[in-house]
Amino acid sequence: MASIDISNVSKTYPGASAPSVSDINLSIRDGEFIVLVGPSGCGKSTLLRMVAGLEDITGGEVRIGDRLVNGVDPADRDIAMVFQNYALYPHMTVRENMAYGLKNRRTPPTEIATRVAEAARMLELGPYLDRKPRALSGGQRQRVAMGRAVVRQPAAFLFDEPLSNLDAKLRVSMRGEIRRLQKRLGTTSLYVTHDQLEAMTLADRLVVLNAGRIEQVGAPLDIYHTPASTFVASFIGSPAMNLLDAEIRGTRLHIGGADLPLGVNTAAQGQVTAGVRAEDLYLAADGLPFRVDFIEELGAQRLVHGHVEGQPLTLAVAPDVALSDAVHLAIRAGALHLFDTASGKRLPASGTGARPARATEEMAGATARPLL
């Protein structure tokens, strides 16, 4: 078990004009579960593979524990990796798959047997130890891949989208299993995913990457409630946060022809991007004129897609709410996010009350909603 320090790390592939990963600084504490999340091509896998040693680091330093590992072989980095497509050795049995890394490290056979038995018990792989991977289901294969990582007792686990090949239901249960295992072993983990829900539910801290750079680092709920930029706001949370072109005049917010109270304290004036989550909007007698396009029924709630003054907007309402084609919406007090129109960065709030009071309620919503 160890901390991982990533300082000023960048990666430029030979022949590429721009770096794929640039100037990443990240300090991971011992035992922490860090999730790297971002759209495909944002450099999250490259960063993970640099920590693993599967990609050369073109700039900066990676330290595992207190050891600089830039030039260290992947096998000597004391890490274990779980791959998206399991990467099991097809010609070896489950037992041999798990024992392979230990055998190459000259671990005594009795020790290997103990560790494999322990991992098999933990992951409920006992009955399959003498089977070949092709005789296993996807979920079982991924458990074997995790077993292979666990028996190594490494300083860190590296997960490269381990659940992407599984079906939705299995993904949820494996997610829980990974979290339980990591809690129990207390091993520092770095986990890559493009699925924001997976990121929210697993992470101690979330790292949102965009175009090779870190957009925001923080606890999942902090990121959900105070996204640092429009990119984070639109990436984390489902449905994505509504972003509207707006203008602040004094303490009033103008969106198209609509004129609303601001509801948050800010020094900003003029053109801004106003962000509001679908669940922070409610039907009102007066406010934003909203034209309904279509409705998605999710059971516990319904998502109403439509337009406000020509800008797309999504609204979440309880399933029993009656809707007509044209309604008016209001924004919950304190739930408005303001971003700079040009840079997309969050505009600082002045005073208190920027954070919504419905934190716990929203947390439940954030974790459960996309499963519906």
Place this chain on the structure above:
Amino acid sequence: MSMGPAFRIDDPAKAPMTDVTQPTGAARPRRKPRRPAEPAKRVQFDRPLLPWLFLLPQLAVIFVFFYWPSAQAITSSFYLEDPFGFGASFVGLDNYRDALGSAEYRRIAGFTTLFTALVTALSLGLGLLFAVKADKVIRGRSTYRTALISVYAVAPPVAGLMGMMLFDQHIGPFVTLAAQFGWNMQVGINYWDTAFAMILVSVWKQVPYNFIFFLSGLQGIPASVREAAVIDCKNGFTRFRTAILPLLAPTAFFLLIINITYALFDTFAVIDVMVKDKPANNPITLVYKVYNDGFRGNDIGGSAAQSVILMVVVLGLTLVQFRWLERRVHYG
């Protein structure tokens, strides 16, 4: 004339199975519903002759070029034939007895074994080595691969001729090179020098073939499996031996059979170019002896007996390989 399709394809999964579809209340038959033993789809023809019609072209080719000559060879091997075609007399197993009893035949059989073993081992080994190295090349990979594969386009007699030039007494660069080390190389005169050249040219000719197969085999191994192995095993050679090579086993098994057949039969042209019209006692393989005895010596019966022996040997070898070796092969 029937207008409907000449055959139909039945999906056993959809076929009604009376045993299963009976209502639960009715007396159920004792025996369990029989599972269809056929693969997923079965083609049923309306007329029994139709499938044979479809098979006819393939069967004709096999018959004309394999079964008929084989049958002819087996028949001839029991006869002593007049060289000028004026008749043949039945001699039983005499031809076989003569062939197997002759010291010369046994000596050539010994050389053929050595030749086949060396050519197979070297061309497989070098093909694998080049494939592993080429697989790692990133810059200019297509040029490198084309250079290695292009040799395969050289026809065997041409390869033999090129070999003869390279080993020529007067202008051959290999002879000059060998002379540097004090080796007076005399291909076509010295038995082992000729054997050396023959093996070298035969291997050179076969390496690209093995290279192509091994390379595609290597590229069929998922990158993540290799990366997992990199994390699990530090030593490159051990990693290759324990994690990569077993995944190449199906390719290697196929190539082993192909290479043995190549060394036994397809090296004929190379050998012919190298030993034809040469003065001395040069090494030849059994196939070349079949040709020599049959077409040069006009001993049709003896030659036929030898080719039957060869056929049996290859059949035996292939059976043994499939029976014993294939069990250890893991097909992904």
